[in-house]
């Protein structure tokens with residue numbers, strides 16, 4: 001079948017069948033958050049030894065989707081009572097603050113090493129946010145998690161995404177489909193040469209849902225760490241309605257939206273203002289800024305703009321170079337033919 005643009009488009013009946021296969025396969029796996037709760041307990045015990053006042057909060061996919069996908073890492077933010085009480089406060093970005101965070105993570109790494117001597121540990125200080133990366137165990141007992149310190153933004157933005165994904169039954173499925181596709185195409189930043197993190201893809205999914213009025217705007221200010229549980233509650237996934245018809249339509253419409261409607265030259269995907277109202281010009285994300293801006297020596301691109309809801313002046317799509325933007329378009333075109341490779 002050909003679309004308006006002359007490109008080949010997968011038949012919707014095939015897409016529906018493929019989507020329902022994807023969902024059945026996911027539902028046949030273990031998706032509950034018990035394995036995460038067990039890691040949470042182990043990490044809590046180590047944190048307790050370093051500083052009993054600190055509490056590890058789980059964020060990332062477990063919080064966003066309310067399920068644990070096999071193979072996904074777990075994200076922790078260790079927060080102090082002050083961080084939690086001031087749950088809408090901005091995260092400190094100074095070098096001094098980063099130094100203190102690194103110190104805490106170093107002390108934690110020493111305890112983790114002592115308690116779990118087979119786990120692989122790496123403390124990464126030079127990133128925008130210092131992070132302790134832990135990989136341990138084999139097979140079903142394997143754990144892989146990242147820990148940050150005194151950073152509320154991840155906890156807040158995960159709660160924000162969750163508040164969107166619970167508004168519409170297809171939303172979490174769409175997020176999972178898009179994430180899996182972005183990893184398989186190599187567009188996901190977790191893959192070598194990838195450029196958009198799962199977090200970025202999730203904002204793209206929510207922005208699309210807002211543009212189509214399938215969800216309503218959640219004020220970014222409404223997410224307060226003081227109201228968020230350290231271990232997010234499990235939200236079982238349900239088989240999509242009408243044999244996946246609505247989800248299949250939504251999936252193909254998502255691809256169409258980013259291929260044909262979204263205007264990357266002028267528009268910014270943003271959850272801060274009503275959808276469609278944020279322009280590159282408003283944020284001064286211009287060619288000139290692109291030529292000037294660097295984060296720790298790395299060039300920032302403003303070709304595919306995703307405004308971080310809590311960080312000031314941060315483009316989540318900053319690694320999308322002109323070449324990667326072309327690749328992104330090619331993969332979207334291919335996704336239209338293959339229903340995100342589900343038919344491939």
Ligand code: CTP
Pocket residue numbers: 059060061062064072073075153154155157158190197198199200316
């Ligand atoms: N995050 C962020 N800023 C970024 C990247 C990530 O704040 N630039 C935070 C977000 O809270 C996000 C979490 O880190 O939810 C985890 O990021 P990521 O691993 O990209 O997303 P997940 O949803 O955990 O997906 P995956 O299953 O691929 O781990």
Ligand code: MG
Pocket residue numbers: 060061072073074075
């Ligand atoms: Mg993650």
